[in-house]
Amino acid sequence: MLPRDVPQIKRPSNAEIKSYANQTQLFSSPFKWILYHSNPVETILNDFRDLWILLDSDFILVEVLLNRTELIIRKIFKKHVKDKKFEIENAGIWRRNYGFVEQSNYTNIVVRDRKNLGINLRASLVITHNDSLKHLTDQRDKHIDSITKVNYVIVLLLASIYNITLNFSICNTWGYKDNKSEWSGMMGELTRREADIGGTSLFLLKERIDLIEYIAMISPTRSKFVFRQPKLSYVANVYTLPFDTKVWLSTFAIVVIMTFVLLLLIKWEYAKQKLTSEIEKKENQIELRESFGDIVLVTFGAFCQQAAAALPYSTPGRVATLCLFVSLMFLYVSYSANIVALLQTSSNSIKTLEDLLKSRIPVGVDDTVFNHFFFSTTTEPTRRALYLKKVAPPGKSPNFFKIEDGVKKMRQGLFAFHMETGAGYKIVSETFKEDEKCGLQEIQFLQVVDPWLAIQKNSSYKELFKIGLRLIAENGIEQRENNLIYTKKPHCASKGSAFFSVGLVDCYLALVILLSGILGSFIIFIIEIYAHYNLSKPIHFLEYFRNK
Known part of the structure; x- marks a missing residue:
């Protein structure tokens, strides 16, 4: 009780x-x-x-x-x-x-x-180009709506396994929240239960996980920045790269040592000359004067592979001069050979988004719906800075291009284009020369995993479709459809067979040195003229005063 x-x-x-x-x-x-x-x-x-x-x-x-x-x-x-x-x-x-x-x-x-269902279900496709509706299964224009074309075939095969008839609806976007916090596109149809299954894979986003069910990853596609590696001369000074620091120090040490050796030998020659007779002096007149400046000019001329206007008289002096010229000649040959090799070398210094941001390489982005969304809403500092400084600078037109135009600019060099790699490499393989396919660099921008196929939240077909998609993958059909649509990164077959012309960027430092030398010589020339016409009388006056 x-x-x-x-x-x-x-x-x-x-x-x-x-x-x-x-x-x-x-x-x-x-x-x-x-x-x-x-x-x-x-x-x-x-x-x-x-x-x-x-x-x-x-x-x-x-x-x-x-x-x-x-x-x-x-x-x-x-x-x-x-x-x-x-x-x-x-x-x-x-x-x-x-x-x-x-x-x-x-x-x-x-x-x-429960396989033979015999029912009708609704599927939602994302089509960004209307012409793609005519080529969903014939592999034409594979670079346009690639992910939809792969998913369309897989979803149809999945439906045939369970005797399901699919009625497709067409959307122009995957679906994002608007100002009223309502979902558009395919996401809107799935959340409003207007579609049973999404016919196009979409990215896994935090705000989507609670609204839909992700069941399988069908298309392992990625969107990345792709660019041709710039020349080494574009990002570094190739004229300082041929030799190691120790070699440069050793070279300058040889020049300095030989300068003082020649100076001592010339002084010895002049001391010996004073002990000879006047007749012997005239017959063996030495043009190289006992001057430190003249000796420096001789060694500097040897360093620059120029002939000497005057040579020592004695055998030891000539042997020392010969050793100087021969040693610097071998260094000059090695240096020139390295310069030629470096001018034909690409740089791999741009490996991260931060490197791309700091480089002088302009960037562009494929003009797609999801690229506009992800680039404009990114909050990570480096990615945000890249978007504001290079993709869509304030006051300028955003750098969004059609994929054909972006790949064309990328082929011309010094341009990084963000594109879906499977679709973009299809154009690359058709338009690039074999040597131009070498040195293609990739940098990941989107912080998302591969897109997944989705259905309604708490759908009763979830496990059924998972099993069917796993069967399709295990039988190799999924891989086959991906290979038919997506193009892999081209292999480099003839990297060393191309001829690279040298531009002004490659010769920038040499031109700076040449122009600096011309400017310096012109200034010295002006000073000499000024000294000759304006300082001649004071000089004569001082000489007269000294004689008195």
Whole structure:
């Protein structure tokens, strides 16, 4: 006996239980239901006609007959949420003392047993170019709406496995939130239950996960910045790269040492000359004066591979001069050979988005809906700076191009184009020369994984479609369709056979040195003229004063 003050718990009615289970989707997988009854099956089905006992439901009816000595076991489900009629599967008959006298071959996984559906479902396709509707299966213009063309074939094959007829609706966008927080495009149709399955894969975004179900990754496609590696001379000073720092120091040390050696030898020659007779002096007149400036000019001329206007008289002096010229000649030959090789070398210094942002390479983006969305809404500092400084600078026209125009600019060099790689490489393989396909660099911009195929949230076809898509992948059909549409990155077949012309950028430092030398010589020339005409009288006056 319970105390009088303890409240009595009211037991819910059968109608309340059914309503609660239906609203909380307790009839769907992975829950299992067993209902024992002795009423006619038609009566039970009529009572349950408004419930969502759908394709993935494991709902068992056990009819008790003949004073509980015989049980008839059935499974019921609806093919579609709008159906009022139940499909009945006879699972078996059990009798006391005999066990199962009739038993079906059904497995414990209900969705595997329900294949021949014969129903109509709605699918949503994303088409960004209207002409793609005419070429969804003929592999024409594979670079346009590539992901839709792959998914369309796979979804049709999936539907044929389960005898499903698909009615397609066309959207021009994958779906994003507008100002009223409502979803557009394919996302809007899935969330409003206007479509049962998305016919085009879409990216996994945080705000989408709670609204739809992702079931399989069909097309492993990526969008990246692709560009031809710039010349090494474009990002570095090639005239300082041929030699290591120790070699440069050794070269300057040789020049300095030989300068002082020649200076000592010339001084020795002049000291020896003073001991000879006047006749011997005239016959063996030495043009190289005993001057540090003249010696520096000789060594500098050797360093620049120029001939010397005067040479030492003695044998030791000439041997030293010869050693200087020969050693610097070998260094000059090695240096020139390295310069030629470096001028034909590409640079791999641009490896990250930050490198691309700091470089002088302009960028462009494929003019697609999702590129406009992801570039304009990115918040990561480097990506945001790249968008504001190079993609869409304030006050200038945004650099969004058609994929054909972007690849054309990329071929001309010094241009990074953000594109779907599978579609873009198709144009690259058709328009680039073999040597131009070498040195293509990729940088990831979008912070998303590969796109996945999606269906309605809590769809009863979820497990069924997962199994079907796995079968398609295991049989190699999915890979085949991807290979037919997407083009892989071209291989470099003739990297060393191309001829690279040298431009002004390659010779920039040499031109700066040449112009600096010309300017310096012109300034010295002006100073000499000024000194000759304006300082000649004071000089003569000082010489006269010294003589007195």
